[in-house]
Amino acid sequence: MNERTLGLGLIGLGLAGGVMAAAARTHPGIRLAAAAEPDPELRQRFEQAEGAPAHADIDGVLARADVDAVYVATPHQLHRAHAVAAAEAGKHVIVEKPMALSVADCDAMIEAAAANGVVLIVGHTHGFDPAVTMIRDLVASGAYGPLGMIAMWNYTDFLYRPRRPEELDSARGGGILYNQIPHQIDIARTIADRPVRSVRATAAVLDPARPTEGACAALVEFAGQGTANLVYSGYDHFDSDELHGWIAEGGSPKKRAHGAARRRLDGLTPAEERRARTSDFGYGARSPLPPPHQPHFGELVVTCAGADLRCGPDGVIAYTDDGVEVLPVPGRPWWPGRGDVLQELVDAVVHGRAAFHDGEFGRETVRTCLAIAESARDRREVFLSAPEVARHVPVR
Ligand SMILES: NC(=O)c1ccc[n+]([C@@H]2O[C@H](COP(=O)([O-])OP(=O)(O)OC[C@H]3O[C@@H](n4cnc5c(N)ncnc54)[C@H](O)[C@@H]3O)[C@@H](O)[C@H]2O)c1
Known part of the structure; x- marks a missing residue:
């Protein structure tokens, strides 16, 4: 007998919504049921x-009986309102990162999910x-x-x-930090699977024309054991995929193109x-x-x-x-990464297994x-005191 499939509604058909649509299409436990998007061109493409309906706003999706869960891929500042509305309509929720722009907003989302008995997952x-969860298990x-x-x-x-515009304004959640x-x-x-004990970070705004943080170095110390050293720069000079055999973030081959993103923007009005x-990143691109x-x-x-473990x-x-030994990542019958988000939803809703990346996990991030x-x-x-993270035990 076939397992139950979950009807998924996509809220937002931009970059994130477009990639998740592709992942949803190939996931055996998911049925792409509908979308919400104010842009008529993106609705038409979808x-x-x-062959599924696209509504002009979230209410159209939330009213549908064939939608069991929504994936909220709208701009950061809308995550709280959309996740809470979905929970109140009885829909399970996957909400994109960052979960929200304040801890109070995260709390409201967690409370709405709990009050309405729905699953809340923060991802992708x-x-x-898969390579990260494999390292976690190792x-x-x-x-x-x-x-x-x-x-x-x-x-x-x-x-x-x-x-x-808001993505270039730190006060509205712009830049790389969120x-x-x-x-x-x-x-x-x-x-690390431990609470964060403290952070010490620096961040830089290096281009007055894009006046938000574009570079960051952070030392994250975990309670008891382990540190993480995070370095990020988004200035389109060095591309660290050069060290990854020119495989792009998503896992597809790419070509060296230093400075191409800057040149693409040259002379464009807002x-x-x-x-x-x-056109470059919306659904279907x-x-x-x-x-x-x-x-x-x-x-x-x-x-x-006893070893250094590196993601290849x-x-x-x-x-x-x-x-040196290469340990192959176990294959998945779905889109690696984003399909794992969908599987976490299926595991939680259909199999009753507690989600790892739940609202509390997202709030701690x-x-x-x-x-x-x-x-x-x-x-x-x-310093952060985060006792609630300690209850997260990886699924092994
Ligand atoms: N996990 C990832 O790898 C990943 C990748 C990209 C974006 N994101 C996250 O996804 C979110 C969206 O980012 P994006 O890059 O896709 O932005 P985007 O601008 O490309 O897409 C956002 C879409 O939401 C639509 N929208 C705006 N208001 C809406 C509303 N009220 N109802 C429905 N749709 C609405 C916009 O018209 C737009 O098409 C952000 O929070 C971002 O952090 C995550």
């Missing part, structure tokens, strides 16, 4: 390609990447001894992709930049095919007493006293982001 982040197994430190390095063109650093925090927290965002390699988020090296394009590379922003601003170490 309806033509998916690269903490769901560390947890103790096979390589205790965790010492986690190092991450990601250099991208993030700041020069076409942007909405958009890109959550990936690194989730990866580190997934592997209105033209907004349109370029839809990206390949609908699953990537041939593993997703990743820059370089990741995890140091244990197709597996985890273990550097031990005995040599937001708290860590806010602490990084505070540490960078005040030039001091910021």
Whole structure:
């Protein structure tokens, strides 16, 4: 007998909604039921390609009986309102990172989900990447001894992709601190599986024409054991995928293109930049095919007493006293990474298994982001007490 499939409604058909649509299409437990999107061009593209209805606002999706869950992929500042509305309509929720822009908003979302008996998952982040969860399991197994430190390095063109105005305004959640650093925090927290004790960070605004944080270096210390060193720059100079065999973040081959994102923006008005965002990144602009390699988020090296474990394009590379071994990442019958988000939803809703990346997990990542922003601003170490994270035990 076939297992129950969940009807999924996509809220927002921009970059995130477009990629999740492709992942949903290939997931055996998900049925793409509907979408909500104010842009008529994106709605038309979705309806033509998916044969499913696209509504102009979220209410149309929430009123549908064939929608069991929604994926909220609207701009950060709308996450709280959309997640709460969905929960109150009795729909399970996946909400994109950052979960919200304040801890109070995260709390409201957690409360709405609990009050209405629905599942709340925060994703996608690269903490769901199969190679990351494989490293988590290897560390947890103790096979390589205790965790010492986690190092991450990601250099991208993030700041020069076409942007909405609020994405270049730190006061409204713009820049890398709320958009890109959550990936690194989730990866580190997934592997360390401990509460964050403190952070010390610096952040830089290096282009007055894009006046928001585009570079960040943070030292995250975990309670009891382990640190993570997070380095990120989005200034479109060095591209760290050069160190990854020119495999892009999503797992597809890419070509060297230093400075191309800056050149694409040259001379565009803000209105033209907004349109370029839809044409370059909106629903339907990206390949609908699953990537041939593993997703990743820059370089990741995890140091244990007995080995360094590095994320490679197709597996985890273990550097031990005995040599170097590539451990292949177990295959998935779905889109690696984003399909794992959908599987976490299916596991929670259909099989009753507690979600790992639940609202409380997402809220702790937001708290860590806010602490990084505070540490960078005040030039001091910021301490977090996060007892609630301690209850997260990885599924092994
Ligand atoms: N996990 C990832 O890898 C990943 C990648 C990209 C974006 N994101 C996250 O997804 C969210 C959206 O980012 P994006 O890059 O897709 O932005 P985007 O601007 O490309 O897309 C957002 C879409 O939401 C639509 N929208 C705006 N108001 C709406 C409303 N009231 N109802 C329904 N739709 C509405 C917009 O018209 C737009 O098409 C952000 O929070 C971002 O952090 C995550």
